[in-house]
Amino acid sequence: MESIVAILSSLILIFSAFSPGSSLNFTYYDKTCPRAESIISNIVKSAVSANRTVPAGLLRMHFHDCFIRGCDASVLLDSKGNNKAEKAGIANVNSLHAFFVIDSAKKAVEASCPGVVSCADILALATRDAVVLSGGPTWDVPKGRKDGRASKASDTNTLPAPFFNISQLQQSFAQRGLSIEDVVALSGSHTIGVSHCSSFENRIRKFNATHDIDPSMQPSFAQSLRGICPINSGNPVTQMVPPANTFNNTYYKLVLQGKGLFSSDHALLSTPKTKELVSKFASSPEAFRKAFAASMIKMSSIVGGEEIRRNCRVIN
Structure with a gap:
């Protein structure tokens, strides 16, 4: 170790x-x-x-x-x-x-x-x-x-991990020169793709000594996830946001409804500033699109490296 x-x-x-x-x-x-x-x-x-x-x-x-x-x-x-x-x-x-x-x-x-x-x-x-x-x-x-x-x-x-709280998310992004606004905007990338059950299974079974299911998760949504992720199921995948391959602002609407897959999704509701942004993006697709594009430019401008590879898989 x-x-x-x-x-x-x-x-x-x-x-x-x-x-x-x-x-x-x-x-x-x-x-x-x-x-x-x-x-x-x-x-x-x-x-x-x-x-x-x-x-x-x-x-x-x-x-x-x-x-x-x-x-x-x-x-x-x-x-x-x-x-x-x-x-x-x-x-x-x-x-x-x-x-x-x-x-x-x-x-x-x-x-x-x-x-x-x-x-x-x-x-x-x-x-x-x-x-x-x-x-x-x-x-x-x-x-x-x-x-x-x-x-x-x-x-x-x-x-950043799917179990991060808002403080951990903010710290992780800040270390890369990114703001809390970038945290919320870039979390919108969860609108496309799938997730393995292992990334959120802690929320739908044996959450803590008091609750079997994470109380911040919408109950019927949690039950549907249990059907997708049965015990000892070999870690199957589920859509992050249906339909899985369409980029839109539905992710934020689902987070407001308690239907975010990850603890880090629900964490966006834990401060007034981040909750305000989630609500803004949920109600305005254009506001989300504009913020996402700006945050992508900012994130992709974190530079490093020193050469131009001829083959992306190996060092020259």
């Missing part, structure tokens, strides 16, 4: 890698690879057409990349030798997917502009395009990220 000193040292290394995205700009590839965005967009369109779960996969992947060492594509690296990479971490190993989209986009971009476009930029652009294709907002993606040379499964332990 890692010592406390080792863990603290790892956290210092991770958080010191974060810096404002002042080196990023919207015209970064205009001269060196002007077709980059259209190439990536076409790859994403093809992938989403064949598999409607791709947007949720890319959005989660981008989030998990940026929250560790900055947006440096470290989440794309494969494990090698004795080193287990981020994608093998507990928070990622059974939930991240759609890596093939980035592999395909990188191959196509390399054919047009070899050694120019980073894997980190490809992931940021592909995520934006996938969100749009699922019905979400668009935004201009600042570019110029570099790819990192380190990826450790143990670093995924610093990712």
Whole structure:
């Protein structure tokens, strides 16, 4: 087991890698690879057409990349030798997917502009395009990220967890330069995708000594989840918000009704400020779309890395 000193040292290394995205700009590839965005967009369109779960996969992947060492594509690296990479971490190993989209986009971009476009930029652009294709907002993606040379499964332990309370969420986001408004807006990404039962099973069985079910959860909703997640069921998955692959503001409406899957979802109602934002986004799809796009630009501008990989899965 890692010592406390080792863990603290790892956290210092991770958080010191974060810096404002002042080196990023919207015209970064205009001269060196002007077709980059259209190439990536076409790859994403093809992938989403064949598999409607791709947007949720890319959005989660981008989030998990940026929250560790900055947006440096470290989440794309494969494990090698004795080193287990981020994608093998507990928070990622059974939930991240759609890596093939980035592999395909990188191959196509390399054919047009070899050694120019980073894997980190490809992931940021592909995520934006996938969100749009699922019905979400668009935004201009600042570019110029570099790819990192380190990826450790143990670093995924610093990712925000589904059982976090509002103080833990705020602290986790603040360490990445993100505000409480960003916490609420980016939580809206739960509008697409699925969750394993293990992420919320503590809320529907043996919650505490007094309550079998989390009293903050709408009772009939909890009972329906029990049907989806029977005891010893092998950890099946359920939709986060029906329909699973449509980006909208329904997530916030469900949170207000006590139908959020995670403790971290319900935590958004625990302070006046966050509850006000949840209500605002529940009543105004446009307010949510605008806030989400702004927070995505902010999150994706946490920079790190030092090279441009030719293969997103391995260090040059």
